[in-house]
Amino acid sequence: MTTPPLQINSLNVSYHSKLVLWDVGVSIQPGRTTAIVGPNGAGKSTLLKAALGLIPASSGDISFYGGPLRKCRSRVAYVPQRESVDWDFPVNARDVVAMGLYRRIGWCLPVRSIHRRMADEALADVGMADFACRQISQLSGGQQQRVFLARALAQKADLYLMDEPFASVDAATEQAILAVLERIKNAGGTVVCVHHDLETVAQYFDDAVLLNMRIVAQGPVIDVMTPENLRKTYGARLALVDELETNLSSSIPARK
Amino acid sequence: MAYPTLENVLRILTLQDHNTRIVLAGACAFGVAAGLVGAFLLLRKRSLLGDTLGHATLPGVAIGFLIAYGTGIDPRSFLPLALGATLTSVAGIAALLLIRRFSTIKDDAALAIVLSVFFGFGVALLSAIQQLPGGFASGLEHLIYGSAATMSSTDTSFVLVSSLCIAVICIALFKEFSLLCFDEPYARSSGWPATALDLLLMSLVVWTTVVGIQTVGILLVVALLVIPPASARFWCDGMGAMATVSALCGGLSCLFGVFLSALFPKWPTGALIVLSAGAIFAAGLVFGPTRGILIRSIRTRREELKLRRDHMLRAVFECAENSSESVPLSQLLTKRPWSRRHVTSEIARLADRGLLTFSLSNDSVQLTTTGLSEARRLVRNHRLWELYLIQHAEIAPAHVDRDADRIEHVLSLRIVEELEDILDQRPHDRLVPRDPEKSHL
Numbered sequence: 001m002t003t004p005p006l007q008i009n010s011l012n013v014s015y016h017s018k019l020v021l022w023d024v025g026v027s028i029q030p031g032r033t034t035a036i037v038g039p040n041g042a043g044k045s046t047l048l049k050a051a052l053g054l055i056p057a058s059s060g061d062i063s064f065y066g067g068p069l070r071k072c073r074s075r076v077a078y079v080p081q082r083e084s085v086d087w088d089f090p091v092n093a094r095d096v097v098a099m100g101l102y103r104r105i106g107w108c109l110p111v112r113s114i115h116r117r118m119a120d121e122a123l124a125d126v127g128m129a130d131f132a133c134r135q136i137s138q139l140s141g142g143q144q145q146r147v148f149l150a151r152a153l154a155q156k157a158d159l160y161l162m163d164e165p166f167a168s169v170d171a172a173t174e175q176a177i178l179a180v181l182e183r184i185k186n187a188g189g190t191v192v193c194v195h196h197d198l199e200t201v202a203q204y205f206d207d208a209v210l211l212n213m214r215i216v217a218q219g220p221v222i223d224v225m226t227p228e229n230l231r232k233t234y235g236a237r238l239a240l241v242d243e244l245e246t247n248l249s250s251s252i253p254a255r256k
Numbered sequence: 257m258a259y260p261t262l263e264n265v266l267r268i269l270t271l272q273d274h275n276t277r278i279v280l281a282g283a284c285a286f287g288v289a290a291g292l293v294g295a296f297l298l299l300r301k302r303s304l305l306g307d308t309l310g311h312a313t314l315p316g317v318a319i320g321f322l323i324a325y326g327t328g329i330d331p332r333s334f335l336p337l338a339l340g341a342t343l344t345s346v347a348g349i350a351a352l353l354l355i356r357r358f359s360t361i362k363d364d365a366a367l368a369i370v371l372s373v374f375f376g377f378g379v380a381l382l383s384a385i386q387q388l389p390g391g392f393a394s395g396l397e398h399l400i401y402g403s404a405a406t407m408s409s410t411d412t413s414f415v416l417v418s419s420l421c422i423a424v425i426c427i428a429l430f431k432e433f434s435l436l437c438f439d440e441p442y443a444r445s446s447g448w449p450a451t452a453l454d455l456l457l458m459s460l461v462v463w464t465t466v467v468g469i470q471t472v473g474i475l476l477v478v479a480l481l482v483i484p485p486a487s488a489r490f491w492c493d494g495m496g497a498m499a500t501v502s503a504l505c506g507g508l509s510c511l512f513g514v515f516l517s518a519l520f521p522k523w524p525t526g527a528l529i530v531l532s533a534g535a536i537f538a539a540g541l542v543f544g545p546t547r548g549i550l551i552r553s554i555r556t557r558r559e560e561l562k563l564r565r566d567h568m569l570r571a572v573f574e575c576a577e578n579s580s581e582s583v584p585l586s587q588l589l590t591k592r593p594w595s596r597r598h599v600t601s602e603i604a605r606l607a608d609r610g611l612l613t614f615s616l617s618n619d620s621v622q623l624t625t626t627g628l629s630e631a632r633r634l635v636r637n638h639r640l641w642e643l644y645l646i647q648h649a650e651i652a653p654a655h656v657d658r659d660a661d662r663i664e665h666v667l668s669l670r671i672v673e674e675l676e677d678i679l680d681q682r683p684h685d686r687l688v689p690r691d692p693e694k695s696h697l
Binding site for chain 2: 049052053054070073076077078080084085086089090091092095096099100102103105107108110111135151155171
């Protein structure tokens with residue numbers, strides 16, 4: 001079996017002595033798209049951030065392609081939540097995408113025209129070619145999300161970790177993101193998305209990880225997204241689960 | 257107050273004094289360096305930290321003075337003071353980090369605590385110095401309020417070399433600092449040593465602060481770190497342009513300030529420099545071409561006019577939709593709470609643009625072909641958006657953009673078609689006008 005792009009073993013993370021992730025073990029399969037699903041406050045974003053070393057883990061073992069992250073930084077691209085930055089920053093869309101190339105450009109060297117061209121290509125991949133020179137403050141929420149995605153694409157990574165890319169975006173952006181996921185997969189890449197919308201998990205992703213501080217289930221969506229598992233993840237919010245049950249049973253066979 | 261004579265003014269402006277030349281070079285170099293560092297400090301949202309560091313240099317200056325006094329060096333020479341200042345502002349940062357790490361106090365409170373405690377300590381030390389024999393204390397007062405005029409050529413070379421180093425580092429690490437300011441987690445995730453970069457940026461701020469003590473003084477040095485970049489935001493959009501304009505504003509503020517203080521030697525240089533910076537800021541606030549008050553109010557006004565035009569076109573269209581194509585003015589007046597004057601002036605404007613015609617004989621208006629197609633587009637967009645808000649209330653508010661040229665640019669075709677179907681089933685008075693681009697097919 002090939003080494004998984006991301007393997008997490010018994011990861012524990014706590015904020016101010018409150019345990020947020022509890023003995024989490026996840027194995028991400030190469031060449032597939034995986035959704036991390038769970039209720040608010042389940043630690044979905046925390047899982048990504050801890051994997052990337054952005055927040056300290058109390059204990060646990062994380063490996064990317066069988067080694068530590070610093071050995072394969074260029075193979076891993078991160079798409080943070082859109083709300084995590086100040087969009088009033090004085091840069092345009094192309095400048096932000098070019099940030100994905102900074103590592104390749106290296107210390108102290110400026111962004112040259114070849115990099116700007118690469119940034120434009122990445123923007124075109126998310127359907128934003130016409131917005132390269134637009135100030136980021138003047139983009140809509142969905143467009144900002146696509147700029148973030150383009151920045152990760154410019155990195156030409158193998159594994160993409162995305163934090164809620166589908167959160168409150170318009171239909172055009174949703175289509176653009178889905179097309180990108182498809183393209184990454186066709187090129188042999190792997191995608192992990194924190195995802196909030198239970199209804200679309202089965203439509204958009206191959207695998208799912210159900211998380212609520214601990215791992216409830218993981219594997220192909222068809223096996224994971226069962227009413228039983230969802231009840232274990234979402235607890236008492238049964239109305240939601242029951243409603244989904246009917247939706248899921250109709251949507252999954254239709255796709256296969 | 258004595259006004260400078262014309263001869264004096266000429267002599268200063270033409271830089272005939274060796275002293276004026278030195279002071280000017282030092283002050284401008286500092287202004288440029290401060291403007292560059294300040295651009296990053298502002299975008300990193302750490303302006304208050306700059307202020308705290310400035311105040312934290314005071315005890316250091318006093319300690320440097322005392323040590324120099326004790327060891328027999330001229331206590332007014334700048335280097336021991338600069339060393340002391342660096343030491344205590346670094347101690348200030350350390351205190352901040354300790355408070356942040358070992359308590360749950362919020363950052364703004366921590367900054368206020370460090371600022372006031374360090375400054376209080378400095379003031380206490382100063383009063384001790386004033387009691388020393390020798391009357392050196394007046395030299396220290398210069399450092400609090402800034403006195404570029406007393407800069408010696410050694411001091412100036414320190415300021416020049418430091419400013420050059422600071423500027424070179426800022427330019428070399430331009431993209432690294434920009435990334436750190438914009439998106440620190442991403443910088444970290446892609447392998448940049450964000451903590452080290454952050455520390456380097458803060459060290460540059462400390463260095464700039466120390467360099468600025470002689471020129472603008474401890475209390476006001478933060479002004480040159482914050483005001484020039486804030487002014488630059490009114491003039492330009494890009495990061496590179498902003499840093500350049502910010503450096504320029506910093507340099508110009510110092511230039512004006514030094515000239516003014518050469519003309520009025522009794523006024524503290526620091527205050528004059530900061531007032532110049534303030535004047536530049538005010539000019540940007542009003543006249544700035546990207547974010548100035550004037551340009552913004554012009555834009556708002558333009559949008560108001562467009563909205564009024566759109567409302568009127570829609571009103572005419574909606575009246576005409578149900579009856580003959582010519583709409584009497586009286587009917588328009590009932591559509592919205594409009595005054596007759598408003599309606600007639602708006603109609604005159606629309607007629608000027610060839611969107612409708614007005615007939616005096618029966619006091620009524622009629623849309624022209626262009627007017628009709630424009631109005632149809634507006635009404636269609638408006639009604640579809642309205643319906644979208646009702647049908648998809650849970651996600652709609654994030655997407656509604658009534659100004660979008662066409663709803664299809666924002667929503668997918670599938671949703672638009674679905675909305676059109678719903679509208680079609682409604683009573684005839686709420687029909688969606690056909691898409692003008694499809695109508696000729």
